[in-house]
Amino acid sequence: MIIKQIDSKQEDLEVLQQLLQRPDLSPQTQRKIEQRIRLLCAGIKGEEESAYLMQFHFGNHPDWVIINDLRLQFQNKVAQIDHLLINRHLQIFVCESKRIAGELIINEFGEFSRRYNGQGQGMPSPLEQNKRHISILKQLLQKKLIQCPSLCGLYFKPLIYSLILISNDSSILRPKKTIAGLDNIIKNEQLQEKVKQLSKPLGIFSIIRTVSRSRLEEFAHQLVKLHHPQKHDWLACFGLNKINNHSANIATSSQPQTETLTPKKKPVSYFCVACRKNISPDAANYCWNHKNIFGGKAYCYQCQQIIRQKHQ
Template sequence: MLGRKGDTCVLIKSKDDESAFLKELELRAAGTGPSAKQAASELRIRKAGLKGEAESAYLIDFHFERSPNWAVIHDLRLEHRGRTAQIDHLLINRWLDIYVLESKHFNAGLKITQDGEFLRWDDYRKTYTGMASPLEQNERHIAVLQDVTQTLEWPQRLGLRIAPTFHSLILIAPTARIDRAKRFDSSRVIKADQLKKQIDKSFETENAFLGLLKVTAKIVSGETVAAVARQLVALHRPLQRHRERESAPATTRPSANGRIEPTFAATATPVAAAIIQPPRPPPPMPAPSVPGPPPLPAATQETGVVCKACGKRAGTILYGKSYYFKCDACEGNTAIRFTCQPGHKPRLRKDGSAFYRECADCGSSRLYHRNRT
């Protein structure tokens, strides 16, 4: 049991149950049309992400969930001053070291260039494709988390708040291949089964003086660590995904990890259901509500290519060295380029005479243009 004096089993929160949302995606994907294709794409991406998170959670719990020195939180979503952080896993120890862990699942492998660009292997196209940097995503998570901790009842020593230390690690499936560039420090990208060894190594590298200073100046009780973790869990704001009716409109909002989060009009998932026997957590602080950006165009709306020379939309998408638009009015050629969230790599997908603008990083897909047949 958590919170009993002398008992420091500190798995504070498990992953939220997403079975209802996955079932809804399966039903939508079984339909027809662009909305079904979008649901199928989102379902595929979400299942892969859940698989990676579950693998990492198992290894984290195996080593840390019953340790007297650690508090463990899975799936923590924080909203603060208009920013959102979706944290896969959080570890807090008695020295107030806070490890922010981002899980990534890759079917084939990952490549990190010397400039720090992350590429994933696309087995269908037999090439590497770009993706958002998980290191940068995690830095945004930490920025939000740092601000949130300033609002909590925090451990003090001699009347001063004990400063936490934040650590960023990216967890990759143990079976995945990682190609690393020698001139870029990718030491924070590790296999999930190497996590405990990585944390133990960070303690071993501290010299004796700094280690003694850390123990005497920062160490707190296991009960204090659990209390801090429960305050964070009380601020958990689950993503609203369950719709009240089939026609409920979807909107989007940006999160600190750079993804576009779909939100639906619905009843909130009770926060308490995700907490494992919390002993009287403090009341949650109100999170400011900031409206997200306008919704993406519907999948059936053709808002795509425009001729750069004459501004007309009538024409045909052709392929040379890459896809381009040939205008019927002036016969000019226009290169096709997309923009999305920072670090995202949207692409054009052809399906018969239809062309779709898709981004795997945020799970978006919409009809971009349709050639005349």
Template sequence: MLIKSADDKSKRLALLEDLQKSPLLDRRQRDWLRDEQFRLKRGIAGERDAAHFLDNYLRDDPDRMLLHDLRFQVDGEVVQIDHLIITRSLYVYLLETKNFNGNLRINEHGEFSVEYSGERVFGIPSPLEQSRRHEGPLRKLFERLEICGRNGGAPQIEHCVLVSPSSLTHRPPAKAFDTSNVIKADGFRAWHEKFQQNTTFTPGRFVGALMNIRGADTIEEFARKLVRQHRPSDLLALPEFMKPRVEVGAAVPPTVAPRREPVAPVQAPVPSLAADVAPQDAAPERRKLICATCGAKISFAEGKFCWNNEKRFGGLQYCREHQAAGR
């Protein structure tokens, strides 16, 4: 049964794309935005493709709960899981999705690399070890949420890596390093059915599963407990070096006192733009994405840059053209 779908990350993609239009970026910032956008797009595509095959297999199965795109915070540790399956026998499958342009290579030491066209080979962190690192914090969470078998036994956790169906995987001999849990996304059903069959005919595992078995309603409640612990990442968060900086030597607008009516019939000086708005009136304007000079609609990124440089822009916001022109 499908309990949770992947979070919508379109706002993150829109932010990364919009920020790349800024003329104020340095090379490091521009490169980071391009790479982050590429990585996010590939990640979304890989998780979406894997979810398609998993949904077709498990969406209507009342004995297995399927959750996509989970993020937990456990004792200061962040755990991100692409796909999670929990069964009535308290088997929990953690599925890590990897979407490569090239072909995957695994050597006899369990080291992973990706080979691209032109014989370029790049080493990558082991996705199996990445998934296994999640196990400790996840077990703590299971214990706190009282996700356990009938006899109080802890869930059995299995780790799998799902790769693109179009990717080739070069594997070492099974005796040197077992890669049976590195699976093409469209082959998970066959892998899972074989795994269940092997588990059924292994006396130790069969007895353990029998002692842990729970009702369908119970494992659905377990799954919904996990969803309530999901803590989505901040889609607008950026690393420190991406925050806008005021250029050295840039003019800072002087503080202007609120306009007052003259006490004598003397012609009052023409107030500046900042003087037309008293400090208490500036707050509502600050959140309107309208250029204070030309009245054109501006992007969130342009507005955020002005908000983060309140002294420079007098609490107002401007389009990129009028930011660069000093308003």
């Protein structure tokens, strides 16, 4: 059963695209915004791929619940958990999904980098990132902010596992040296088999520590109640000030305004030529203003990022 779906990031994408239209942007700030849009779109695609396969294998299973896109806070710390997969034995699989374009490379020191079109770039360790998420989840459990199911007055202690889910079209280059945790870095398509493998060690104890389906759902709903959606202040993020409509019109128009009597036109609707989704006038204008990239055609935000990657 799916307890929580992925939060929509569409509003953030629209705000970022609108920021790109500002006349006061420096080239450096423009590049930063474009980079944030690419990362956001890649993250959305990675989460959606993992969520789809998770739902396919476990979504209709009566002994499992799925929580997507859960943001937990404890004191001054935050855990942005991509997916939680929980069964009736109270085994919790904390899953961090990563959309990697090209190759994911792990060296003998456990350092991570990605390589695309021959160009490499370092990246934070998803293993350490997930460790921090699990640490915050454990603290919430220890403080009993999440009440665990009990049997005869004895509370079940959840068993927590870390999984890093990599997009299926990526390649993973692993070191020859054995490093703890690397075997839990898998592709999305390997999820079902990995969960099955990690669930086996319980053996006969799985019968003893099995909670009812209703208690499992209750436990999951407690977690969702602690969800704190993230609200971005994109202006502050890029060091921008608010711009009023009057100033914007002056900055973007060189023609004097004259009153003319013209017949009212019907509102124009725009759509993406690739996926046929409806798009805003801002998105269409952005594509037309960058004909060198989009060829004078209008695309939605996600299709824009695909074309940008091909253009680079």
